[in-house]
Amino acid sequence: xxxxxxxxxxxxxxxxxxxxxxxxxxxxxxxxxxxxxxxxxxxxxxxxxxxxxxxxxxxxxxxxxxxxxxxxxxxxxxxxxxxxxxxxxxxxxxxxxxxxxxxxxxxxxxxxxxxxxxxxxxxxxxxxxxxxxxxxxxxxxxxxxxxxxxxxxxxxxxxxxxxxxxxxxxxxxxxxxxxxxxxxxxxxxxxxxxxxxxxxxxxxxxxxxxxxxxxxxxxxxxxxxxxxxxxxxxxxxxxxxxxxxxxxxxxxxxxxxxxxxxxxxxxxxxxxxxxxxx
Amino acid sequence: xxxxxxxxxxxxxxxxxxxxxxxxxxxxxxxxxxxxxxxxxxxxxxxxxxxxxxxxxxxxxxxxxxxxxxxxxxxxxxxxxxxxxxxxxxxxxxxxxxxxxxxxxxxxxxxxxxxxxxxxxxxxxxxxxxxxxxxxxxxxxxxxxxxxxxxxxxxxxxxxxxxxxxxxxxxxxxxxxxxxxxxxxxxxxxxxxxxxxxxxxxxxxxxxxxxxxxxxxxxxxxxxxxxxxxxxxxxxxxxxxxxxxxxxxxxxxxxxxxxxxxxxxxxxxxxxxxxxxxxxxxxxxxxxxxxxxxxx
Numbered sequence: 001x002x003x004x005x006x007x008x009x010x011x012x013x014x015x016x017x018x019x020x021x022x023x024x025x026x027x028x029x030x031x032x033x034x035x036x037x038x039x040x041x042x043x044x045x046x047x048x049x050x051x052x053x054x055x056x057x058x059x060x061x062x063x064x065x066x067x068x069x070x071x072x073x074x075x076x077x078x079x080x081x082x083x084x085x086x087x088x089x090x091x092x093x094x095x096x097x098x099x100x101x102x103x104x105x106x107x108x109x110x111x112x113x114x115x116x117x118x119x120x121x122x123x124x125x126x127x128x129x130x131x132x133x134x135x136x137x138x139x140x141x142x143x144x145x146x147x148x149x150x151x152x153x154x155x156x157x158x159x160x161x162x163x164x165x166x167x168x169x170x171x172x173x174x175x176x177x178x179x180x181x182x183x184x185x186x187x188x189x190x191x192x193x194x195x196x197x198x199x200x201x202x203x204x205x206x207x208x209x210x211x212x213x214x215x216x217x218x219x220x221x222x223x224x225x226x227x228x229x230x231x232x233x234x235x236x237x238x239x240x241x242x243x244x245x246x247x248x249x250x251x252x253x254x255x256x257x258x259x260x261x262x263x264x265x266x267x268x269x270x271x272x273x274x275x276x277x278x
Numbered sequence: 279x280x281x282x283x284x285x286x287x288x289x290x291x292x293x294x295x296x297x298x299x300x301x302x303x304x305x306x307x308x309x310x311x312x313x314x315x316x317x318x319x320x321x322x323x324x325x326x327x328x329x330x331x332x333x334x335x336x337x338x339x340x341x342x343x344x345x346x347x348x349x350x351x352x353x354x355x356x357x358x359x360x361x362x363x364x365x366x367x368x369x370x371x372x373x374x375x376x377x378x379x380x381x382x383x384x385x386x387x388x389x390x391x392x393x394x395x396x397x398x399x400x401x402x403x404x405x406x407x408x409x410x411x412x413x414x415x416x417x418x419x420x421x422x423x424x425x426x427x428x429x430x431x432x433x434x435x436x437x438x439x440x441x442x443x444x445x446x447x448x449x450x451x452x453x454x455x456x457x458x459x460x461x462x463x464x465x466x467x468x469x470x471x472x473x474x475x476x477x478x479x480x481x482x483x484x485x486x487x488x489x490x491x492x493x494x495x496x497x498x499x500x501x502x503x504x505x506x507x508x509x510x511x512x513x514x515x516x517x518x519x520x521x522x523x524x525x526x527x528x529x530x531x532x533x534x535x536x537x538x539x540x541x542x543x544x545x546x547x548x549x550x551x552x553x554x555x556x557x558x559x560x561x562x563x564x565x566x567x568x569x570x571x572x573x574x
Binding site: 122 | 316317318319443444445446447449450452453454456457458459460461462463504505507508509510512513
């Protein structure tokens with residue numbers, strides 16, 4: 001167990017991605033001794049973290065453990081109080097356009113008149129060119145938005161009002177919007193929150209396929225989903241601890257959450273239809 | 279009906295014609311901005327700005343009558359107050375995350391209280407009409423001049439050009455400010471732009487329906503349109519049409535019924551919205567739900 005979870009002193013992922021590093025590949029994301037707190041309450045302490053191109057990283061941890069704060073630092077929406085967050089070698093704020101982000105919640109007006117396609121098209125904003133000064137969409141933009149909706153299985157609902165979609169469908173449209181950014185890094189905050197198990201395995205396949213083209217960071221409380229998907233698992237609970245791939249077990253979970261928890265272990269060796277429950 | 283047409287064309291009643299023109303012209307800007315205000319759910323911000331207008335009018339009237347600033351038209355005071363309120367409210371919403379509504383209502387009552395104190399102190403020189411706070415609170419179509427109509431037309435042009443040029447960006451900012459910011463759109467600047475345009479527009483119809491009721495005229499047609507529209511631009515178009523119909527209908531009805539214009543217009547809008555809501559509720563009740571088994 002101690003070799004799986006290690007309190008993290010140096011750079012998480014240093015050992016696992018040393019090979020890539022040695023080849024001179026620049027890390028996509030780099031947290032260097034980052035501290036962050038709201039008022040007097042520390043949320044993240046001494047976080048070091050590297051994400052390399054085309055890695056698939058899952059971020060897990062208890063509620064209030066700092067997962068969302070970590071993501072917001074990565075997006076440049078928050079500034080670290082100490083330490084540095086670098087994305088694409090520069091400050092995080094300057095790189096937000098290279099990231100496709102799916103938030104956990106969008107606080108939109110439930111009667112906001114907008115179609116699924118129009119939501120996806122928002123991902124095309126900020127792509128340069130004279131049209132973009134004004135935010136006008138080209139035919140190319142519309143094609144890309146339709147492709148993105150197709151990638152998440154929402155082609156049929158492109159013209160439907162966003163507000164009339166179910167929670168899971170909305171989430172897929174928001175993933176499509178993130179894809180429309182043509183990002184180098186896709187960040188999904190709780191993509192399985194409103195999704196049933198069938199959709200979950202579809203989403204799983206989609207993320208795997210996307211991972212060929214871009215790095216993916218998935219924030220999830222769904223340990224089963226994570227242990228199936230992840231190449232790297234990062235546990236956030238004030239401090240950041242890396243758990244390298246492999247099925248999660250009780251001890252590991254207890255170590256990171258600090259209390260015994262029930263875990264349903266979706267064994268890697270078993271196909272998605274049948275999973276062994278321990 | 280012929281009586282109404284006579285009244286509209288009668289050169290002895292220019293105020294009635296002006297009020298109807300005012301309503302028709304203002305409805306373009308009201309439709310566009312009302313849609314943003316309703317979709318972004320900042321009705322209470324718009325209301326706070328409208329109430330602050332009284333402070334500006336009061337200050338302008340006081341300076342004009344008591345301190346010799348004879349060139350200072352109350353409209354300028356109204357605009358300055360509305361823009362100041364827009365910027366204050368916008369900044370407050372960026373800085374104060376919790377209890378934003380409390381701070382905004384503070385701006386709101388401060389504007390009204392200052393306005394009433396200023397107006398009380400203002401003493402018009404002999405020959406000028408007495409200061410009448412009620413005419414600002416509830417509107418007075420006798421105050422509308424041809425210059426006002428030109429101003430509304432100009433503002434329409436500004437609002438329509440900006441809304442058309444930056445439509446997608448403004449829609450993105452209203453739908454999901456954070457995502458828009460991540461796409462490199464200066465969300466806060468666009469939000470402040472919307473607030474300022476809303477403030478300028480509100481001031482114009484204060485003449486017709488008054489400070490207390492003007493926001494109803496901005497939001498009710500948009501809310502009505504929002505029940506039908508599938509796209510933001512559709513909502514703007516419909517809201518403008520509804521606004522035009524409601525204002526001109528209300529002005530003519532108030533002439534016919536010999537009632538005060540502002541309340542008549544607003545009650546007509548409330549009645550229209552109430553009817554639409556009731557019909558909508560009845561439709562949902564008596565129509566089988568859409569059977570796709572997805573919890574909504």
